[in-house]
Amino acid sequence: MDRPYIICHMLTSLDGKIIGDYLKEERAAYFTDEYEKIHRRYGCRAWMCGRITMEEHFTFGHQLNLKQDNFNAIPRTDYVANKDAKGYAIAVDPSGKLGWTKNYITDDYGLGDHIIEILTEQVSDAYLAHLQKLRISYIFGGKEQLNFIVVVKKLNDLFSIDKLMVEGGGVLNGSFLNEELIDELSLILVPIAEGSSNSVTLFETRSYLNKPKPANFLLKDVEKLDDGGLWMRYVTKHD
Ligand SMILES: NC(=O)c1ccc[n+]([C@@H]2O[C@H](COP(=O)([O-])OP(=O)(O)OC[C@H]3O[C@@H](n4cnc5c(N)ncnc54)[C@H](OP(=O)(O)O)[C@@H]3O)[C@@H](O)[C@H]2O)c1
Structure with missing residues (x-):
């Protein structure tokens, strides 16, 4: 498979x-x-949640204040910041709304799961720049809509x-x-x-x-x- x-x-x-x-x-x-x-x-x-669940339990509704101008266009290509993480927390966030401030989620035992964002190509350049700055991995699951068959294959190919x-x-x-x-x-x-x-x-x-x-x-x-x-x-x- x-x-x-x-x-x-x-x-x-x-x-x-x-x-x-x-x-x-x-x-x-x-x-x-x-x-x-x-x-x-x-x-x-690896575990995955939708944007609303991630917002409720992990980013607690935190909003980023990203300046939308003065950004060079960032190519819509997948970005792998850590392909050897012990654990992965995968957030389905098609338009880039989640206000991450670090690139991992910590569990009760203090272990950090590296965050991977699942995006569509509609996401802003400012949000992509923010993810790269924090070294949060991201992959594209479609132009306007997500195709999870593509997403899960990429998770296997890029992160094993x-x-x-x-x-x-x-x-x-x-x-x-x-x-x-x-x-x-x-x-x-x-x-x-x-x-x-x-x-x-x-x-x-x-x-x-x-x-x-x-x-x-x-x-x-x-x-x-x-x-x-x-x-x-x-x-x-x-x-
Ligand atoms: N009982 C349990 O075991 C359990 C487990 C987990 C969560 N929960 C609860 O579930 C609640 C949230 O459930 P929910 O159904 O409202 O939200 P959700 O599944 O957590 O998130 C839905 C959001 O994820 C994105 N998304 C998911 N599938 C998509 C698709 N096919 N295409 C494009 N975007 C997609 C969209 O984000 P955008 O809106 O940004 O487009 C969508 O609005 C929370 O209150 C949480 O506490 C319960």
């Missing part, structure tokens, strides 16, 4: 919501801890990533499902029903995606967690 094996690793309520008030319930903390532990159990060097965890949110997961790129689904089921209908679900769709079609999975394993939770592992059923 010239692309990584792709695991979508997520936590949901009983009604398939990935965010919501159910996560504020006291017992939910145990399941979010389990989510992180299971992430580590997979031993993947052979196993990738796709970790939300719903729009990013939906994009991978849409391009039939999910090999395995790792789902932590929290025994709480969120109940609100406007909360983001496991797989969301957007107008720029193909018409979604049902995707079939086969159960690979199921493990009971404490307090009535489940860790379910499904693999994609190919026709």
Whole structure:
């Protein structure tokens, strides 16, 4: 395979919501801890999130104040700042909105994952210059729209990533499902029903995606967690 094996690793309520008030319930903390532990159990060097998730959890909405003028045009070619990192944090940020101030994300153990930005060619020269200044790697996934088949092949070719965890949110997961790129689904089921209908679900769709079609999975394993939770592992059923 010239692309990584792709695991979508997520936590949901009983009604398939990935965010919501159910996560504020006291017992939910145990399941979010389990989510992180299971992430580590997979031993993947690379994980990926959508722009909204990265903004919420890692850049905390920080806005860059980039001057847009006086920049020489920067060629829209991939930029590899570190091809031997121990870990990679991959941000899907088509138009370059994330306000990074360093080129790595640190986990609880102080280990830094090198950031790779996934961009379209619509990104500004100022943003590319900012990424180069911080030595943040970036790759182009399309002119105006992202093609994740191209993206994951580049991750394999340029960074030798052979196993990738796709970790939300719903729009990013939906994009991978849409391009039939999910090999395995790792789902932590929290025994709480969120109940609100406007909360983001496991797989969301957007107008720029193909018409979604049902995707079939086969159960690979199921493990009971404490307090009535489940860790379910499904693999994609190919026709
Ligand atoms: N329960 C869990 O396990 C879990 C895990 C992760 C995240 N979350 C939660 O999920 C929520 C966010 O989910 P979300 O679905 O709203 O956002 P998301 O998937 O994190 O990010 C969506 C954004 O990523 C970019 N993007 C993703 N796919 C794209 C595509 N095919 N083409 C172009 N751009 C694409 C776009 O950025 P632009 O808008 O810049 O164009 C899009 O708006 C957060 O609240 C987070 O806490 C939950």
